[in-house]
Amino acid sequence: xxxxxxxxxxxxxxxxxxxxxxxxxxxxxxxxxxxxxxxxxxxxxxxxxxxxxxxxxxxxxxxxxxxxxxxxxxxxxxxxxxxxxxxxxxxxxxxxxxxxxxxxxxxxxxxxxxxxxxxxxxxxxxxxxxxxxxxxxxxxxxxxxxxxxxxxxxxxxxxxxxxxx
Amino acid sequence: xxxxxxxxxxxxxxxxxxxxxxxxxxxxxxxxxxxxxxxxxxxxxxxxxxxxxxxxxxxxxxxxxxxxxxxxxxxxxxxxxxxxxxxxxxxxxxxxxxxxxxxxxxxxxxxxxxxxxxxxxxxxxxxxxxxxxxxxxxxxxxxxxxxxxxxxxxxxxxxxxxxxxxxxxxxxxxxxxxxxxxxxxxxxxxxxxxxxxxxxxxxxxxxxxxxxxxxxxxxxxxxxxxxxxxxxxxxxxxxxxxxxxxxxxxxxxxxxxxxxxxxxxxxxxxxxxxxxxxxxxxxxxxxxxxxxxxxxxxxxxxxxxxxxxxxxxxxxxxxxxxxxxxxxxxxxxxxxxxxxxxxxxxxxxxxxxxxxxxxxxxxxxxxxxxxxxxxxxxxxxxxxxxxxxxxxxxxxxxxxxxxxxxxxxxxxxxxxxxxxxxxxxxxxxxxxxxxxxxxxxxxxxxxxxxxxxxxxxxxxxxxxxxxxxxxxxxxxxxxxxxxxxxxxxxxxxxxxxxxxxxxxxxxxxxxxxxxxxxxxxxxxxxxxxxxxxxxxxxxxxxxxxxxxxxxx
Numbered sequence: 001x002x003x004x005x006x007x008x009x010x011x012x013x014x015x016x017x018x019x020x021x022x023x024x025x026x027x028x029x030x031x032x033x034x035x036x037x038x039x040x041x042x043x044x045x046x047x048x049x050x051x052x053x054x055x056x057x058x059x060x061x062x063x064x065x066x067x068x069x070x071x072x073x074x075x076x077x078x079x080x081x082x083x084x085x086x087x088x089x090x091x092x093x094x095x096x097x098x099x100x101x102x103x104x105x106x107x108x109x110x111x112x113x114x115x116x117x118x119x120x121x122x123x124x125x126x127x128x129x130x131x132x133x134x135x136x137x138x139x140x141x142x143x144x145x146x147x148x149x150x151x152x153x154x155x156x157x158x159x160x161x162x163x164x165x
Numbered sequence: 166x167x168x169x170x171x172x173x174x175x176x177x178x179x180x181x182x183x184x185x186x187x188x189x190x191x192x193x194x195x196x197x198x199x200x201x202x203x204x205x206x207x208x209x210x211x212x213x214x215x216x217x218x219x220x221x222x223x224x225x226x227x228x229x230x231x232x233x234x235x236x237x238x239x240x241x242x243x244x245x246x247x248x249x250x251x252x253x254x255x256x257x258x259x260x261x262x263x264x265x266x267x268x269x270x271x272x273x274x275x276x277x278x279x280x281x282x283x284x285x286x287x288x289x290x291x292x293x294x295x296x297x298x299x300x301x302x303x304x305x306x307x308x309x310x311x312x313x314x315x316x317x318x319x320x321x322x323x324x325x326x327x328x329x330x331x332x333x334x335x336x337x338x339x340x341x342x343x344x345x346x347x348x349x350x351x352x353x354x355x356x357x358x359x360x361x362x363x364x365x366x367x368x369x370x371x372x373x374x375x376x377x378x379x380x381x382x383x384x385x386x387x388x389x390x391x392x393x394x395x396x397x398x399x400x401x402x403x404x405x406x407x408x409x410x411x412x413x414x415x416x417x418x419x420x421x422x423x424x425x426x427x428x429x430x431x432x433x434x435x436x437x438x439x440x441x442x443x444x445x446x447x448x449x450x451x452x453x454x455x456x457x458x459x460x461x462x463x464x465x466x467x468x469x470x471x472x473x474x475x476x477x478x479x480x481x482x483x484x485x486x487x488x489x490x491x492x493x494x495x496x497x498x499x500x501x502x503x504x505x506x507x508x509x510x511x512x513x514x515x516x517x518x519x520x521x522x523x524x525x526x527x528x529x530x531x532x533x534x535x536x537x538x539x540x541x542x543x544x545x546x547x548x549x550x551x552x553x554x555x556x557x558x559x560x561x562x563x564x565x566x567x568x569x570x571x572x573x574x575x576x577x578x579x580x581x582x583x584x585x586x587x588x589x590x591x592x593x594x595x596x597x598x599x600x601x602x603x604x605x606x607x608x609x610x611x612x613x614x615x616x617x618x619x620x621x622x623x624x625x626x627x628x629x630x631x632x633x634x635x636x637x638x639x640x641x642x643x644x645x646x647x648x649x650x651x652x653x654x655x656x657x658x659x660x661x662x663x664x665x666x667x668x669x670x671x672x673x674x675x676x677x678x679x680x681x682x683x684x685x686x687x688x689x690x691x692x693x694x695x696x697x698x699x700x701x702x703x704x705x706x707x708x709x710x711x712x713x714x715x716x717x
Contacts, residue, residue: 063404085203085286087326091403094323099438115187115196115204122322146179148172150316151392152444153323159392160172160316161450162443 003136005117005128006105008143010136013129015055015076017109028052034078034107037062040070048073057109064092064100071102078129081110090123097124097154114139118146124154166227166535167312167457169277176319177274180281184208185267192264207325209255209283210266211587218585219258219266220283221273225293225311225335226254226538230525233536235276237521243269247517250506252578252629253332254292254538255283259585287325288318288399291333294342295539298458299501299547301493305354305362307337309455310391313446317392324399328406328414331399332371344540346370346378346660347632349416350398355385362388368398368428369420372626376662377417380425382432388451390436392444397436401428461533461548466498470551485607486558486569498551502532504544504566505576509601511565512594513579514542523564531557540629541578543571574616574683575601578629582622582639583646589622591639591646596620596675603676604683613683616696617656632656634696635682636663637675648675652682652708653700667709681711 004013017034024043027033032053040047040056047054055076056067067077077096079089089108096102107127108120117128121143130136152159169177184204191201205211209220221236236256240248243265249257261269273279282289291314293307294300314333318324324331336343337354345351351367364386370379386394402416405423420428477484492501504524507513516524524544528536531553532546539545544566549557561567570576577600580586582593597620604610619633630636636651647669654663670678685708690699700708 084200085326086408087286087324087328088404088408090323090326091400094400113200115200116326119320119322119325142183145183146320147175148179149322150176150319151321152442158443161447161453164170164172164453 002129002132004107005130005136005140005143007126008140010140015053017057017078017129020059032075034076037066041066044070044073055105055107057107058089058092060086060088064095068100071096071100071104074104076105076107076127077102078107078109079125081108081112081116084111084113084116090119093120093123093125094154098157114142117142118144122149122153122155166229167224167454173316174274174277177277177279177281180208180279181267181270181274184270188263188267203285203326206285207282207287208266208270209280210263211284216260217263217266219261219269219280220251221256221258221278221280222283222290223255223278223538224315225291225297225308226295226540227308228536228538229276230528230534230536232276232278233521233525233528235272235278237518237525239269239272240518240521247515248521249512249581250514250516250538250542250544252540252542252580252627253283253290254295254540255290256538257581259581281319284330286327286329286331288321288327288331288333291315291318291335292343292348292540293335294338295503295537295545296342296492296501296547297337297537298460299494299496299499300338300340300342301495302339303337303495304339304356305337306455306458307335307343307352307354308458309451310337310352310354310364310388311335312454312457313391313450314395317395321399323396324403327399327403328408329411329416331402331416333395341656341658341660342540344629344632344656344660346658347372347376347629347656348379350395351379352391357385364388364391366394366398369417369425370660371415371417372629372631373415374412374624375415375417376626376631377421378660378662379417380420380428382425382429389446390440391446393439393442394432394436396439396444397432400435401431405431460496463496463499463548464550466496466551468497470498470554473551473554476555482569483555483558485611486561486567487554488611489569489571489573490567491554494548496548500549500551500554502546502549502554502557503539503571504546504561505568505570506543506566507570507576507601508565508568509575509605510598512581512584513577513597516544520564520566523560524566527557527560530560541571541576543576569607570610572615572617573610574604574613574618574679575610576618577601578617578619578633580621580623580627582620582628586622586627588625589639590624590641591622591648592672593620593622593628593637593639596637596639596648596672599672599676600679603680613687614695617654618679619654629656630654631662632660633663634700635679640669642669646672648672650678650682650712652705653697655697664705666705667713678712682708685711 034055057078353365366383367379583589621628651663
């Protein structure tokens with residue numbers, strides 16, 4: 001079972017991430033699955049009727065606006081980093097949290113490396129599915145890279161200038 | 166200048182620790198070259214032609230004597246004894262060992278310095294007028310705004326992986342000495358009719374492969390909203406800027422593709438969600454930051470210093486220097502002084518460790534211990550008593566920065582070029598030197614008058630060739646180095662991009678090409694005209710005719 005950083009701890013991950021070209025055929029009824037956006041947009045009705053947990057994942061060129069009205073359906077929204085240097089999903093995560101008040105899990109998937117975790121966490125990600133060849137226990141450290149930050153973000157809506165003693 | 170409090174200090178110290186571990190993991194093979202790349206770039210560390218290059222941030226060009234001494238120590242201890250001041254008002258070490266960089270950062274942190282975001286696809290060092298706070302033509306001091314932007318942009322979590330680098334400049338004077346028209350975001354601090362402070366916001370300017378002058382997207386942004394509005398611009402760019410082609414990834418391409426009007430609408434729509442939120446600036450914060458930039462303890466003088474004026478009359482060399490290197494100051498009896506880092510045969514913007522020590526001493530002795538770096542790659546002592554100018558001039562001569570050429574043809578903006586930079590197509594420093602040698606007659610140089618000559622070794626335009634009155638761009642043709650000349654660029658108010666003269670020239674031809682261009686100007690100018698005025702009036706044809714006729 002894949003190990004996942006979730007809420008600052010390494011845990012076992014029980015969710016099943018479907019490929020981008022996944023179809024409804026043969027989907028287990030009771031597993032917890034994270035489906036690609038296209039599958040959700042086409043088959044939301046069937047997916048809602050399942051018993052298992054439901055999540056959706058967006059690629060970096062997909063806009064979070066496209067699921068804004070559906071967010072209550074998902075326990076997980078996963079945002080994919082095709083390469084770690086593609087920063088679009090930092091903005092998507094903030095929109096999910098700050099604009100749409102999404103309370104479920106926001107998970108980073110794809111090319112997720114430890115040196116980006118601090119920034120991801122600030123933008124509202126609370127779960128990190130590290131690239132398979134990386135050690136989640138070591139990566140935990142980087143969530144504490146900085147003891148303070150200047151600007152407002154999802155994790156700390158007050159900028160430092162409103163918090164300075 | 167801004168002095169760190171415990172929060173600022175903790176953040177740079179956390180960074181040193183973080184980068185030390187990242188470097189360790191890279192050297193241990195736990196981080197690949199490509200994974201380490203953006204991490205080291207966001208810390209100003211390039212792998213260059215001969216060695217790594219480390220770019221250290223000088224926020225909006227302000228630096229203290231103590232910090233300059235630290236740079237001298239680092240140059241001596243970790244480098245080959247000199248530094249290079251860059252067109253982003255930063256400073257570069259050309260020969261540090263990768264392994265030493267964490268220690269260098271620790272040294273820097275001791276004097277409230279760092280290398281954060283001096284490179285990479287993130288928000289870079291914000292730049293401004295080198296005469297900020299003292300310029301006679303200043304309307305609003307831009308420095309507090311620069312510092313507020315510095316803090317906002319430092320480790321901004323949402324914008325650490327933008328499509329491309331991102332540069333902001335702020336101007337608060339009548340003249341534009343910050344080149345705001347050719348930045349990703351240009352901010353002009355202004356007052357409205359009610360006397361309230363706000364910003365005229367330009368976006369989408371820039372040099373490089375597609376040089377464009379920025380477009381106004383907001384005429385007057387009340388100051389309280391600066392950061393939320395910047396967030397909105399950056400968010401639109403982060404989401405919709407092109408990422409498929411690095412040459413089309415700058416915000417200027419997005420603004421052009423959408424049109425400035427549509428881009429402005431998108432920003433306004435985004436901003437509507439965050440306007441008046443917690444990131445709205447407070448008077449208390451503005452007062453706190455502005456308090457760091459209050460005027461030093463000037464002595465009261467009623468007017469110009471008589472002895473200074475008399476010495477100018479008496480000594481031609483001093484007068485030449487005073488004409489070019491001494492600048493009007495808002496306080497009577499004071500002047501701002503540019504130390505020229507452009508003597509002939511020295512790479513423009515270079516200074517060695519002994520000069521740095523001397524510069525620090527001069528700052529302590531003559532200018533309240535503070536200096537500014539200019540985007541023309543010189544240094545400024547901003548608060549010198551007129552009565553001290555003669556003594557300062559003598560000291561500058563002794564140390565080699567009294568060349569009286571500020572704003573003249575030999576005060577060349579020049580990137581490090583093929584001698585140092587791995588990106589360059591051609592050398593730039595030897596071209597600058599050859600032109601400096603050709604125009605070695607000081608009376609003639611002064612007669613030519615104000616003229617920006619900018620030289621870049623490649624399309625990335627670190628030497629700002631597009632906005633030189635005369636611009637030179639190094640190009641590679643089948644493995645050989647050639648130089649393309651442009652005329653009519655301008656980085657000031659009403660910024661413009663230079664037009665290309667015609668086919669490029671060999672390095673040997675450059676001095677004579679430059680001579681011919683200047684000859685055409687001298688022959689055609691009216692008594693009041695500067696080079697750019699004459700060019701605007703007579704156009705390209707006479708220049709083209711002269712330069713290429715002679716070449717045939």
